[in-house]
Amino acid sequence: MFSLVSGVYQSYFAPPKLSILLIGIDGSGKTSLLERIKVTDISTKVDTLADRSSYAKGAVAGVAIPTDAATGASKTQGGKTARLPPPLPSRQALQSRQWVEKQLGTKPEQPSSTCTSPERILEGVPPPPLANCSDHGYDGDVDIASSSRNRGSKNGSKQSSSIKPPLPKKSTGTKEIPTVSPVPARRSFIDLLRCPSPARYAAAIVDDEEEAVDDESEGSGDEPTALSSSQHAEEWNSTYLDNYHIIYRDDEEFDIKRVRNVTKKMFPIGKIRPTLGQNLAKRDLCGCTCSLFDLSGAEKMRPLWERYYKDTDAIIYVVNAAEESFENLAVARSEFDKMVSNETLHKRIQNGLPVLVFANQLDVAYREYQAGLERATCQDGRGISWNADEEDSFVGGGSNDQEIDTDGSKDEVSKRAVDFGDLSDYFGFGESSKDNGVSSKGSVFLFGGSARTGEGVRSAMEYLVAHAKSHYLTNNVKR
Ligand SMILES: Nc1nc2c(ncn2[C@@H]2O[C@H](COP(=O)(O)OP(=O)(O)OP(=O)(O)O)[C@@H](O)[C@H]2O)c(=O)[nH]1
């Protein structure tokens, strides 16, 4: 009798038990991510995929949480989103683009003479990154693709010619973020990356268009327009740059768990040693009892991954987004391909098994960006510019050549090999990416973040577990 009751309970009422596999090559940060998950305030409430279905496919540096259709209120789940990572300095950005294009076979390698063309550099360099998304942009019901596509064509020239250096973040008072009308599905992740703040950007585009229409319809009438185009450009540019200014603080931690008002501390990341076998952690996440298996990424241990494929309910594939060598990235990608082409797993992914590609170590990118910004600001009499025409030294991290500073120290340049946008292309999430058979699946997605600071971790985990739970509930009977 007891076993019957307990069987009914287990079948219908007990929270789903999910196994989540953390894999990726060695040094990508799997164990660090596991330790971060343990101390992150991840929702324990039931959450369903239906709430997040509008973001079924895509690569995001922290997913936007749609507003509640019924109440219009912003959903609180999702935690603080990650900031979009800063771009690489121009020449490195170009190298990164060319390398990825070569790997993907999308374009023949450019002859080196074109590398220095300012137009090409501009094309290859995305604009500066988002400011902390807790301020604005990512917590409303905004289609993140929105009108960002227009950015390159419509505002690209404006940006290159008239944008001023970024200013320290100043308070914009009680300025309202204009609401944006819903726009059809997003077209490209790269668009998202290039969009400063979806709400503001889309609003600015709309304003611009309305203004243009007004100008045309009013002809040369005496009535002054609400905002002249130069005023508008000025206003737009300063807002835009405000949005992009990243303030990186070394000790900043995101979505920290508090137990009885005591903040949980993460195991010191510097003391984490390479995993030899596996680490296991059990956590209640989003209404599910989750067992997280962190496996070793060492070359000799990778063949063991496939033993887990049959029983796992979700996979987190960790990639080091601040990887310094293209070779390691190529290894990460080839292991990813090997993983998704495993017969058992391939079928399961086709069937909706969720796979999260977590682009880790983005704090490195923020730190480099911040250091580059400070260095550039300190340079006497030399303004900094986003315009590669005017200045070859892009503020995202300095020039690629190691310059000797006046104090004799070497100019610290960005060491990241690949730009975040290119990384997403490389793993099959971009518009130019070839379909690798899985990245176009709705249940395979890319998030960026940092195990070290916790940024983006909560959003990524809640999104993954919501998918895993839906997948489990529809498929566990068949397994
Ligand atoms: N800056 C920074 N460093 C990180 C981050 N995550 C991991 N690291 C560092 O990367 C190194 C490797 O981290 P691990 O967590 O041991 O990597 P792993 O993927 O578990 O490696 P294996 O167990 O060997 O497969 C450590 O020195 C960490 O300090 C991050 O988000 N930011």
Ligand SMILES: [Mg+2]
């Ligand atoms: Mg490890």
